[in-house]
Amino acid sequence: MNIVILAAGQGKRMRSSLPKVLHPIAGRPMLAHVIDTARIVSARQPNPRIVVIIGHGAEAVRTAFSAERDVVFVLQEPQLGTGHAVMQALPHLADGTHTLVLYGDVPLVSAATLERLLVAAGRGVGLLTVLLDDPHGYGRIVRGDGQVRRIVEEKDASPAERALREVNTGILVAPTHRLRDWLAQLSDNNAQREYYLTDIIAQAVAEGISVHATHPDAVVETLGVNSKAQLAQLERTYQRRLADALLERGVTLADPARIDVRGELSCGADVSIDVGCVFEGRVVLGDGVRIGPNNVLRDCQVGAGTEVLGFCFLENATIGARARLGPFARMRPTSSLADEVHIGNFVEVKNSTMGEGSKANHLAYVGDATVGARVNIGAGTIIANYDGVNKHRTTIGDDAQTGSNSVLVAPIEIGAGATIGAGSTVSKNAPAGKLTVARAKQVTLEGWKRPAKKPR
Numbered sequence: 153m154n155i156v157i158l159a160a161g162q163g164k165r166m167r168s169s170l171p172k173v174l175h176p177i178a179g180r181p182m183l184a185h186v187i188d189t190a191r192i193v194s195a196r197q198p199n200p201r202i203v204v205i206i207g208h209g210a211e212a213v214r215t216a217f218s219a220e221r222d223v224v225f226v227l228q229e230p231q232l233g234t235g236h237a238v239m240q241a242l243p244h245l246a247d248g249t250h251t252l253v254l255y256g257d258v259p260l261v262s263a264a265t266l267e268r269l270l271v272a273a274g275r276g277v278g279l280l281t282v283l284l285d286d287p288h289g290y291g292r293i294v295r296g297d298g299q300v301r302r303i304v305e306e307k308d309a310s311p312a313e314r315a316l317r318e319v320n321t322g323i324l325v326a327p328t329h330r331l332r333d334w335l336a337q338l339s340d341n342n343a344q345r346e347y348y349l350t351d352i353i354a355q356a357v358a359e360g361i362s363v364h365a366t367h368p369d370a371v372v373e374t375l376g377v378n379s380k381a382q383l384a385q386l387e388r389t390y391q392r393r394l395a396d397a398l399l400e401r402g403v404t405l406a407d408p409a410r411i412d413v414r415g416e417l418s419c420g421a422d423v424s425i426d427v428g429c430v431f432e433g434r435v436v437l438g439d440g441v442r443i444g445p446n447n448v449l450r451d452c453q454v455g456a457g458t459e460v461l462g463f464c465f466l467e468n469a470t471i472g473a474r475a476r477l478g479p480f481a482r483m484r485p486t487s488s489l490a491d492e493v494h495i496g497n498f499v500e501v502k503n504s505t506m507g508e509g510s511k512a513n514h515l516a517y518v519g520d521a522t523v524g525a526r527v528n529i530g531a532g533t534i535i536a537n538y539d540g541v542n543k544h545r546t547t548i549g550d551d552a553q554t555g556s557n558s559v560l561v562a563p564i565e566i567g568a569g570a571t572i573g574a575g576s577t578v579s580k581n582a583p584a585g586k587l588t589v590a591r592a593k594q595v596t597l598e599g600w601k602r603p604a605k606k607p608r
Contacts, residue, residue, distance in 0.1 A: 153197030154245040154328055155190045158237045159183050159256030160207025160228045165379040171209030173256035174216055175383055178390050179414025179432060181216060182377060185259040187223060192263040193252070193270075203241040204256070207231045233346025234322065235338045242335070245328050252325045253349065257377045260386060261323065265368040273325045276362035279353065280323040282371050290319035291350055293365065300363040302354035307343040318365075320350055321374035330361065398425075406445075420456065444478065452483075455491065469501075472508070490525070503543075507550065519543075520562065524550035530574065532557040549584060 163172025173183040187202065194200030200222075206213045207228045214225055228240045238253060245251055250273065252266065269278045279300060281293050291303045292313050303320045304313050326334075334352040342348065356363055368374055377383045388409075395408035398417070404424040405411055417431045420439035429443055433451035437443070441454050444462040451468045454460070458471055461478035468485035471477070477495045484502035489495065493506045496513035504518045507525035512518060514531035520543050521535050533554045535546050544562035548554075552566050555574030566572065567584025575591045582588040 153194045153200045153249055154241075154251040155194055155200070155202045155254060156238055156241045156245070156251060157183070157186055157190060157202065157204045157254045157256050158234060159186075159213065160205050160210075160231050160237055161257065162208035162231075163257070163378065166377075166383075167380070171212050172377065174209070174213060175377065176414075177259050177383070177387055178394070178412070182259040183213070183217070183256040186254055186256050186261070187217075187220065189261060189263050189266065190252075190254060191222070193266045196267070197249070199246060199249070201244060201246060203244045205237045205240055207237075232340070233344065234349035235335055235347035235351065238331070238349055239335050239347070242332060245331075247329045247332075249328055250325050251328045251331055253323060255322055255376060258321075258323070258374060259377070260375065260390060261373045262369065265373055266323075269323070269366050270325055272364040272366040274362070274364065275327065276364060277327075277353065277356045278325040279363055279365045280321045280368060280374065281318050281365045282321060282367060282374055283317050284319055284371070285317070287314075287317055287319045291322075292316040293318040293320060299357075300353060300365050301357050303348075303350035305342065305344070305348060305350065321368075322349070323374065324349075324353075326352065326356070330356070330359075415451075426462070438473065447478075521546040521548060523548045524552065524568065526551050528553045530554045530556040530558060533560070534558070535560045535562060537562045 159173040161172055166172050166175060174181045177185055190202050194202060202222060203224045203226055205228050206225050210227055217223065224244050226240045226244065228237050269280055272278050289306060291305045292309055293300060293316065294302045294304055294313060306314060334355045337355060338347040338351055340347050353363055372389050375386060377386060391412055392408065394413045395405055395411050398419065399405060399408060401419065402421060403419045406426045410427040411425060412430045415431065415433040417435050419437045422440045423437050425443045426445040428446040430448045435449045436453045438454060438456035440457045442459045444460055446463050447460055448465045452466050454471045455473035455475065457474040459476050464478040464481045466483045469483040470488040472489055472491035472493060474491055475489050475493045480498050481495045482500045486503045487501045488505050490506060490508040492509045494511040494513055495501060499512045499516045502519040504521040504523065506523040509525055510523050510527040512529035516529050516533045517535060518529065519535050520537040527548050536559055537543050546560055546562045546564050548566040549568030551569045554572040557575045558572045559577040561579040564578065565581045567582060569585040570582045571587045572578055572582060573587060573589035576589055578588060578590050
């Protein structure tokens with residue numbers, strides 16, 4: 153099975169220096185979605201080969217997909233049309249099988265639709281077409297006696313042909329050995345002075361090869377992206393599909409139109425998600441998790457019964473069961489919270505662990521620290537972990553407490569059950585079970601007067 157993905161277009165209407173096929177849908181390049189679908193289809197066929205034709209921004213595309221070892225990238229230079237693009241792939245295609253042609257800027261086509269197209273094609277040619285109320289801009293399908301005869305591009309179409317509603321999506325499948333012959337016979341004698349891949353349909357008909365047209369499950373599968381408006385349209389369509397799938401699995405969404413999944417979101421039973429939430433990378437939500445409004449979770453695992461209040465940013469974090477975070481909390485990479493931990497308003501946790509039942513409810517920074525169980529970190533407590541060159545760790549034992557506005561200067565160890573007096577700057581280890589106070593002696597100056605401005 154050969155699959156050729158055309159991805160050489162410049163995308164002038166995108167008005168961007170980024171190659172068109174690298175513009176994201178759900179946080180991933182459009183081309184990545186097409187390659188994923190190609191892999192699904194080709195995995196069920198013998199000896200699969202995936203060839204991507206690149207042109208504008210070729211190096212950027214190669215770099216973005218440098219880890220894709222099962223994909224061959226071929227440069228089309230200059231770009232002389234879709235037929236010319238497929239010609240560049242011919243040295244990499246195996247005969248004795250079919251070749252499926254896809255497009256890097258048509259990201260929502262489904263594997264089910266393509267597999268149905270392959271079945272419909274049989275030993276002939278398969279063509280994916282759609283019926284549009286407004287076919288402007290598309291190549292029209294010209295039929296005779298109900299059979300597909302040829303495809304005519306709009307700029308070359310007669311008034312009668314332009315009135316046709318059945319249009320070409322560009323997606324087709326053909327026997328590879330026949331495709332080689334047809335491509336060799338293409339001409340650029342048309343308004344665009346390009347080699348149209350669509351011209352092979354008329355050639356197939358002329359040789360008595362059957363052409364079978366089939367339709368996708370939904371028209372949106374065949375929509376391409378040529379502008380930021382179209383990109384936004386497909387983004388919302390894709391997100392609505394994901395939201396509907398979550399609803400089918402029993403997830404409660406406050407508004408299915410206001411959720412963005414840019415990766416993989418796995419949810420247990422009785423999960424609820426409020427509006428404006430973004431899930432990136434791989435996120436796992438346990439049973440009964442409640443996610444408040446306007447949260448961002450990136451590569452996180454959240455335990456059962458945990459509540460994340462609004463406006464939190466959680467990244468590469470593991471959170472235990474029955475915990476409570478936010479509002480306005482931040483967890484930076486490689487942090488973990490045990491069961492029943494509370495992280496409150498404007499608290500930041502970075503590269504740290506917090507034991508079961510510990511709390512940091514207000515205005516605190518916990519960086520590079522190992523915090524035991526049932527620790528209470530007072531409002532305004534800061535762990536000073538950076539000396540300007542190196543990061544240092546802090547260890548806080550079980551049941552310790554830090555008073556408000558404390559500074560713990562790492563490296564330091566606070567013993568189990570220790571108490572740090574409010575306003576202390578502690579730079580030496582604090583013993584277990586004792587009160588440690590480190591602040592200047594309070595002095596009141598008699599006779600002191602506040603400076604006053606001189607009257608004008």
